[in-house]
Amino acid sequence: MAKYDKADIERRMKGAVESLKGDLSGLRTGRANTSLLDPVVVEVYGAMMPLNQVATVSAPEPRMLSVQVWDKSNLTAVEKGIAKANLGLNPMIDGQTLRLPLPDLTQERRKELAKLAGEYGEKAKIAIRNVRRDGMEALKDDEKKKDISEDDRKRSEDDVQKLTDTHVAETDTVVAAKVKEILSQ
Known part of the structure; x- marks a missing residue:
């Protein structure tokens, strides 16, 4: 011992x-906060990686998160990772960016x-x-x-x-x- x-x-x-x-910090309170996506892990390149290692997360509006994926081939993997995190968010694809509107709680x-x-x-x-x-x-x-x-x-x-x-x-x-x-x- x-x-x-x-x-x-x-x-x-x-x-x-x-x-x-x-x-x-990952619990949603109704206001957009980039740390909301901290627990999200994404399966890319055959490994599980935190979202912040494959994309840039920002909050351009009080009720919207934006996820700029660095490699376009990872877009669907990021979308699946966000869905699996069970945060109650529905990503919308906009080019190489995912937009995540925050619904009212x-x-x-x-x-x-x-x-x-x-x-x-x-x-x-x-x-x-x-x-x-x-x-x-x-x-x-x-x-x-x-x-x-x-x-x-x-x-x-x-x-x-x-x-x-x-x-x-x-x-x-x-x-x-x-x-x-x-x-x-």
Whole structure:
């Protein structure tokens, strides 16, 4: 088992929160945002690639996304990738560009997106708790190996718990802000 490393535990917990922010940025709130297409992967040249590696995404209007595909032969693959992402967008082909009008969100769809945001938040909290568990196990192992005293272990466990509480609270704040944004547009 690895030795206890507070900095590593904090880094991993921050990573879970940052990952959550990335996931949430892909949720549609009714306004065109290029990060909406960040989760889209496209099958081109025999491999799966992120959309931003085969096209330029822009938001020319508040309710429209534009995807400029660099290689015209990848146009249908990009269109399929966007459809598979299940974002509720219907691409329209315009030369070498895909236009994605953003339809108004129904109240039902807003509730679905808010629920999905909550699920993303729960996954982030699980990741944070898994990091906490790893830290606690490392501390117990260090104590068994006589690397640290029982008092040091207890003090460090308190630190790990405080880090966990801080990052779980940040997760809740981030999710609550996104849910509010989704429901208020």
